[in-house]
Amino acid sequence: MSALRKDPCTGRWVVLEDLWPVRPLEPGACPFCAGNESLTPPEIAAWGSTGRGPNLAGWKVRVVANLRPALRIEEPLARRAERMYDAACGTGAHEIVIETPEHEDRLSQLSREHIALVLSAWAARITDLKRDRRIRAVFVFKNQGVMAGAALPSHAHSQIIGLPVTPKALKEILDGARTHFRIKERCVFCDILREELEDGRRVIETSEHFAAIAPFASRHPFECCILPREHTPDFETTGSDALLDLAGLLKSLLRRLESTLAEPAFNLFLYSGPNRDSRPGYWTTLDQDFHWHIAVLPRPTQVAGFEVGTGFYSNPVSPERAAAELRNGPDWTAQGAGAS
Ligand SMILES: [Zn+2]
Numbered sequence: 206m207s208a209l210r211k212d213p214c215t216g217r218w219v220v221l222e223d224l225w226p227v228r229p230l231e232p233g234a235c236p237f238c239a240g241n242e243s244l245t246p247p248e249i250a251a252w253g254s255t256g257r258g259p260n261l262a263g264w265k266v267r268v269v270a271n272l273r274p275a276l277r278i279e280e281p282l283a284r285r286a287e288r289m290y291d292a293a294c295g296t297g298a299h300e301i302v303i304e305t306p307e308h309e310d311r312l313s314q315l316s317r318e319h320i321a322l323v324l325s326a327w328a329a330r331i332t333d334l335k336r337d338r339r340i341r342a343v344f345v346f347k348n349q350g351v352m353a354g355a356a357l358p359s360h361a362h363s364q365i366i367g368l369p370v371t372p373k374a375l376k377e378i379l380d381g382a383r384t385h386f387r388i389k390e391r392c393v394f395c396d397i398l399r400e401e402l403e404d405g406r407r408v409i410e411t412s413e414h415f416a417a418i419a420p421f422a423s424r425h426p427f428e429c430c431i432l433p434r435e436h437t438p439d440f441e442t443t444g445s446d447a448l449l450d451l452a453g454l455l456k457s458l459l460r461r462l463e464s465t466l467a468e469p470a471f472n473l474f475l476y477s478g479p480n481r482d483s484r485p486g487y488w489t490t491l492d493q494d495f496h497w498h499i500a501v502l503p504r505p506t507q508v509a510g511f512e513v514g515t516g517f518y519s520n521p522v523s524p525e526r527a528a529a530e531l532r533n534g535p536d537w538t539a540q541g542a543g544a545s
């Protein structure tokens with residue numbers, strides 16, 4: 206059974222997950238490949254050919270529970286004080302979105318329509334998990350490459366975590382957005398978008414509904430952010446046409462990164478609005494002040510002790526230069542970026 210503990214000074218929650226047994230895998234057998242469906246926990250949802258039975262081949266995108274979950278939905282939620290400390294049981298969800306049945310495909314190599322299915326899977330699972338009032342926030346993230354911390358098989362996948370607490374990284378963004386709104390009565394992300402689209406130096410690419418930019422204060426070289434151009438607090442409300450548009454932009458952005466940086470490892474995070482039903486009356490202006498977005502953080506170097514100890518990042522590549530290189534990269538067009 207896992208447990209959550211909160212650092213009383215920083216407000217950071219930590220998952221302690223030491224007791225969950227790992228089921229050994231056959232050597233060489235990838236549980237995410239088509240034909241190996243029996244090696245994963247039963248599927249939660251799948252997208253692909255119609256008329257296919259569950260846990261059989263024929264899928265294009267498949268969602269399963271993590272074999273070794275950090276959090277489990279079956280755990281009853283119990284928040285408790287341990288003397289001066291706050292703790293909670295490891296209630297929550299930890300799911301894997303297997304993005305393709307093919308072992309060798311990267312997300313960027315899938316067709317735009319296939320990537321849209323992956324995005325639909327994220328949206329459907331967030332919607333479903335937010336129905337559970339115990340879950341305060343749902344996070345989607347993806348680690349590609351060894352440096353980005355991909356401990357699971359190298360087969361393309363993303364992870365969805367439903368948390369019974371609001372993680373510090375999201376809370377800092379939500380608090381910052383709320384403070385900006387209280388002072389200016391405007392969404393900070395809408396302000397950023399307006400500024401960046403007018404200025405243009407940090408814009409990487411735009412599509413009908415979305416914009417990809419290099420953030421003004423990027424922590425890592427070639428950090429990128431995708432935002433919807435219309436103010437929207439929750440990713441999962443995005444319609445199917447806009448998801449297809451987003452799939453095209455995400456594919457193009459990843460191909461730009463992959464051609465500018467050789468074999469980049471990256472982390473991708475989706476920041477969608479938290480579950481307001483789990484905390485009625487708390488995020489009162491969130492619909493106006495928060496704007497969902499995707500952060501892509503290439504990891505060409507290990508995070509150094511300085512960053513870990515201080516939370517203060519040093520970045521040797523300016524976002525203006527990063528955006529210019531990604532916009533005009535020497536050969537990314539030759540690889541067919543943007544084509545589906
Ligand atoms: Zn595989």
Ligand SMILES: [Zn+2]
Pocket residue numbers: 392393394395396435436437494495496
């Ligand atoms: Zn906004």
